[in-house]
Amino acid sequence: MMAEPTSVLLTGASGYIGGSLLVYLLHKFDLKSQNIKLFTLVRKPEQVQEVVELGENVVPLLGDVQDAEEMKRLVVENSVSVVIETVDARHFPVAKHFIEALCTVKERLGVPVHFIHTSGAKMFSSHVGVDQTSFLNDDGDVYTTVAGFDTRHPVMKQFVSLNNQIIDFAESKGVRAYIVAPPMVYGPGAGFGNKISIQIVALVRVARALGQLYQVDQTDTLWALMHIDDQVKLYATLLSNLIRLQAPYGRDGFYFSENGTFSWRSLSLAIVNALRKRNSLETIQELPVATDDDLIAMGKVLGCDAGMVPVSLAGSCLIHGNNARKLGWVPQHDVQHLMSQVDSEIEFIVKEDSSFASKSDLALR
Ligand SMILES: NC(=O)c1ccc[n+]([C@@H]2O[C@H](COP(=O)([O-])OP(=O)(O)OC[C@H]3O[C@@H](n4cnc5c(N)ncnc54)[C@H](OP(=O)(O)O)[C@@H]3O)[C@@H](O)[C@H]2O)c1
Known part of the structure; x- marks a missing residue:
């Protein structure tokens, strides 16, 4: 008998990264053999129709990530055990309520639950005071390094501890957290919404x-640089590995996406x-x-x-993304x-x- 599918929720379906990832998961990733039921979140009714047009392998959900109660309801009612968050790199509350909802799913169903947070490579750059005399490796002790950052930049100061905060909170709730940090992402997006980067x-x-x-x-x-096609493959590699409980998480779960640097x-x-x-x-x-x-x-x-x-x-x-490569990711x-x-x-x-x-x-x- 086939096991219950893993329900995965991808946020930001109308965005550059989320939209491109959605198309990749639908067309280049074998959801069926991985036994994944895919949900995706949009916040405008007309976007629901856009998702419907992508076919029956994805279920659109309508809601605003800022609405804590609604997000918890959507996650729990649909037994979502993996959230891939691509909306808000900077604020804790969005991550917090997804993690709380995943914790509820874990307690009800007794399954491992996973939260992928899309952060940004800026959080690991000279802008937050990272020493730039050598590369920061994501399979080193990034958690401790980040905790020691001393940024004086008034804006970056607010964000620098966020990734560690998410890791700590997820750990306290028994949720496996993964921090994906895209750098300067380029290339045409493949989604139905925004197709250009930042x-x-x-x-x-x-x-x-x-x-x-x-x-x-x-x-x-x-x-650091990253093409959007390689970026979405990183998420896909991480997803297929975490489902098999083979992806490092928590303090070991930093995934820098880079394939070299540009000047x-x-x-x-x-x-x-x-x-x-x-x-x-x-x-x-x-x-x-x-x-x-x-x-x-x-x-x-x-x-x-x-x-x-x-x-x-x-x-x-200057970052090196070794963790995803160890899971089989090969950027091109x-x-x-x-x-x-x-x-x-x-x-x-x-x-x-x-x-x-x-x-x-x-x-x-
Ligand atoms: N692109 C890069 O080079 C890059 C690099 C590093 C980090 N990041 C981070 O990665 C994340 C995604 O980036 P992106 O380039 O894909 O951005 P984007 O194209 O602007 O996409 C943002 C997505 O989030 C959705 N959204 C925004 N607020 C929402 C809300 N309150 N509730 C539900 N959905 C909401 C947007 O929906 P609407 O279409 O309705 O607005 C859109 O689908 C961001 O946090 C960004 O900071 C991006």
Whole structure:
């Protein structure tokens, strides 16, 4: 007799990461042989229809992750034992009520329960005070390292302890927690909703609006990179391993997704030059160093304070993702791929980024 299926809830189905992961799970991951019943959460009624159109292998659930009672009801009523959270990297309450709900499922059904939290590589970067003289390995003692971070950045200070807080709370509730930390993710998303990412889009927006990108740090700095197709494969690898109780979790459950690093200077220069070529302008060899006024202007484009611009578009993030590789994850796209895709990335971003009304390219003419 077939065992009861494992019920998995993926949040953020209309998002870049969640939407791409949903499509991957439906088309490239054998839900049937893994005996998984897949649910996905959206928060707008019209998105329910989008999920329905993806076929019968996924069940849409409607709700807002901020609504603690509703989330608990959805998890418990559907006997969800795995939550993959891709909505809120920064605040504890969303994780807290999913973990509490999973704890209830564990007590009722007597099954292991799992919470995958999507964090961000910024939480392991120079912006929170991580020593950048060597790489931070996710199979080292990340938990203790994080506990020792001393960030003075007023915004990052609020978030730096969140991953450890989630691990501690999950442990206290008997829930297995996994922290997935994507870096700068690029490549076209595959979902029905948002198809574009965050940081590379921010660079393109600034370049389009100001006609220029800048060197924000004193020296060139390196940041970890990840293609969206490799990112979703990491979740899938983790999922199939955790179901078999073979994935490290809790204090050992950090999963940095990276496949090398890119240089902010080289990527910014490539983006500016690709846009300049599109506008029949000569290419440039160097980026100007950002002044305070430039940071203010960049902040205006990005809708943030000047103080947050370096957090969005600069800094150093040297991480190694060994844990997922040990489970069999093999990322394919590296920095050569990123740099070879700048033109097509820009084309795709300009097409998809309709909310960024562009008086923009005027600055490039
Ligand atoms: N993309 C990256 O490069 C990257 C890197 C590191 C970390 N991350 C983190 O990964 C997470 C996902 O990123 P993303 O790029 O996929 O973002 P995204 O495209 O903006 O997707 C966010 C998703 O969350 C949903 N959502 C937002 N608030 C919600 C709420 N209150 N209740 C239910 N659903 C809600 C959105 O739904 P609607 O469509 O209805 O708005 C959307 O489906 C974020 O926490 C982000 O900080 C992303």
